[in-house]
Amino acid sequence: MQLSASQQILQPVRLGTIIASFALALFLNFLPWRDLRLVPDFVALVLIFWCVRQPRLVGLGVAWSLGLVTDAGNGVLLGQHALAYSLLAFLGIWLSRRILWFGPGLQALHVGAILLAAQGAALLVRLAAGNDFPGWPIVIGPLAGAALWPVASWLLLLPQRRAAREQTI
Amino acid sequence: MDHTPPPFFKRGPAPLVRLFFFASLSLALLVIDARFRYADGLRTWLALAAYPLQRAATAPVELLSAAGSFFSTQAQLVEENERLRSKALTYSHDAQRYEAAQAEAAQLRRLIGAQERLEVRVIPAEIMYNGRDPYAHKLFIDRGATHGVRPGSPVTDESGVVGQVTRVHPLVSEVTLATDRDQAIPVQVVRNGLRAVAFGGGASGSLELRFMAANADIQTNDRLVTSGIDGTYPAGLPVATVMRIERDAENAFARVVCRPAAGVDRGRFVLVLSDETAKPPRPQEADPSKDKSRRGRLRDREKDAAVR
Numbered sequence: 001m002q003l004s005a006s007q008q009i010l011q012p013v014r015l016g017t018i019i020a021s022f023a024l025a026l027f028l029n030f031l032p033w034r035d036l037r038l039v040p041d042f043v044a045l046v047l048i049f050w051c052v053r054q055p056r057l058v059g060l061g062v063a064w065s066l067g068l069v070t071d072a073g074n075g076v077l078l079g080q081h082a083l084a085y086s087l088l089a090f091l092g093i094w095l096s097r098r099i100l101w102f103g104p105g106l107q108a109l110h111v112g113a114i115l116l117a118a119q120g121a122a123l124l125v126r127l128a129a130g131n132d133f134p135g136w137p138i139v140i141g142p143l144a145g146a147a148l149w150p151v152a153s154w155l156l157l158l159p160q161r162r163a164a165r166e167q168t169i
Numbered sequence: 170m171d172h173t174p175p176p177f178f179k180r181g182p183a184p185l186v187r188l189f190f191f192a193s194l195s196l197a198l199l200v201i202d203a204r205f206r207y208a209d210g211l212r213t214w215l216a217l218a219a220y221p222l223q224r225a226a227t228a229p230v231e232l233l234s235a236a237g238s239f240f241s242t243q244a245q246l247v248e249e250n251e252r253l254r255s256k257a258l259t260y261s262h263d264a265q266r267y268e269a270a271q272a273e274a275a276q277l278r279r280l281i282g283a284q285e286r287l288e289v290r291v292i293p294a295e296i297m298y299n300g301r302d303p304y305a306h307k308l309f310i311d312r313g314a315t316h317g318v319r320p321g322s323p324v325t326d327e328s329g330v331v332g333q334v335t336r337v338h339p340l341v342s343e344v345t346l347a348t349d350r351d352q353a354i355p356v357q358v359v360r361n362g363l364r365a366v367a368f369g370g371g372a373s374g375s376l377e378l379r380f381m382a383a384n385a386d387i388q389t390n391d392r393l394v395t396s397g398i399d400g401t402y403p404a405g406l407p408v409a410t411v412m413r414i415e416r417d418a419e420n421a422f423a424r425v426v427c428r429p430a431a432g433v434d435r436g437r438f439v440l441v442l443s444d445e446t447a448k449p450p451r452p453q454e455a456d457p458s459k460d461k462s463r464r465g466r467l468r469d470r471e472k473d474a475a476v477r
Contacts, residue, residue, distance in 0.1 A: 072215030
């Protein structure tokens with residue numbers, strides 16, 4: 001019988017996998033992109049994934065620290081990404097039981113909404129700090145992130161799944 | 170999903186409580202950073218932690234461009250060589266004239282007893298990447314406090330002013346572009362010496378002269394250079410060319426839109442100027458001094474009166 005992705009029995013996650021995935025996501029975020037409004041936030045995507053899959057290992061503390069590193073690395077107002085990522089992690093943990101019931105497409109819809117909410121929080125912070133509205137392309141990044149969700153979640157589950165297959169053989 | 174037993178009882182505070190905790194922590198940090206600038210030390214440390222990742226992230230792009238230039242054809246190189254040689258010829262001619270003019274200017278300056286200008290120190294830097302912040306126009310260069318970059322230094326490229334260093338980390342510096350909305354440069358029209366202040370135009374990538382009287386003597390294609398009266402930008406750097414002037418009978422001010430002279434969003438190398446002229450000290454502002462209490466100031470005043 002073919003089991004769906006959420007029903008498969010997976011190997012317990014290794015801490016190294018989580019750390020490596022966050023390092024890779026930060027690396028992707030720091031690539032010199034041309035227009036940053038159109039690029040998905042990879043750290044946010046990976047963060048949602050771990051908050052949904054491992055809410056006891058990755059939570060708001062991790063999200064907040066990652067947000068601070070992103071803020072300092074990008075030279076933006078300290079606390080902007082920290083706030084957005086905290087909200088993101090909260091929504092991810094809150095919706096984790098619900099999201100896992102759906103297939104990849106409907107999961108992506110949920111993730112898109114969460115990413116948009118986080119982007120909205122960052123936008124509010126910047127507007128309050130006196131910056132201009134950067135234009136509607138700003139919603140493209142979260143939507144692109146949601147479109148990447150099926151691929152990203154498949155890739156991030158790969159280490160646990162491959163180990164499980166080896167065990168059954 | 171996990172083989173660990175479900176720990177019903179050790180979940181810590183509820184997620185909502187944690188959200189409130191971290192959200193208020195972030196908001197406090199935001200206020201501290203935006204209003205008081207107390208968080209700069211923390212920011213420096215975090216930036217240092219992010220530096221290896223940033224460097225690694227820009228490496229593949231550098232490698233690609235290096236590989237691309239390796240495979241450029243010989244014909245291109247010969248052609249470029251010729252062009253550069255002819256350019257160098259004109260430049261050397263200009264340089265000779267510049268030296269002569271500089272000597273003459275120094276002499277005249279001595280004659281009128283003005284302060285001699287010292288050389289401007291130049292730090293060449295490479296642009297690492299644009300700031301990942303769609304709300305502001307910034308870029309990051311690979312020279313920091315250890316290389317002698319100081320906050321406030323003007324940044325130029327070969328054709329004009331790019332912006333100003335606004336934040337300095339140990340190995341990286343942050344440059345706010347001239348097109349940023351919060352950036353202002355005192356300028357002067359080359360044709361008639363009219364002084365103005367050029368503000369960034371934000372997302373449009375242009376500059377704007379605000380508060381120019383509607384009848385001000387300014388024309389399209391006028392060149393603007395730094396006036397040097399602010400003590401930050403050395404005088405005479407090209408800033409922009411006037412592109413469009415809108416005079417409206419309803420407004421007392423004309424709207425002057427300019428195109429930046431430098432490749433603000435192009436190019437890979439910039440120069441950080443650190444002006445080490447002996448500036449006259451700024452006039453003391455009549456500020457209520459921070460360390461003196463009101464009573465202390467009263468006492469001082471009494472002392473002054475007694476001396477008199």
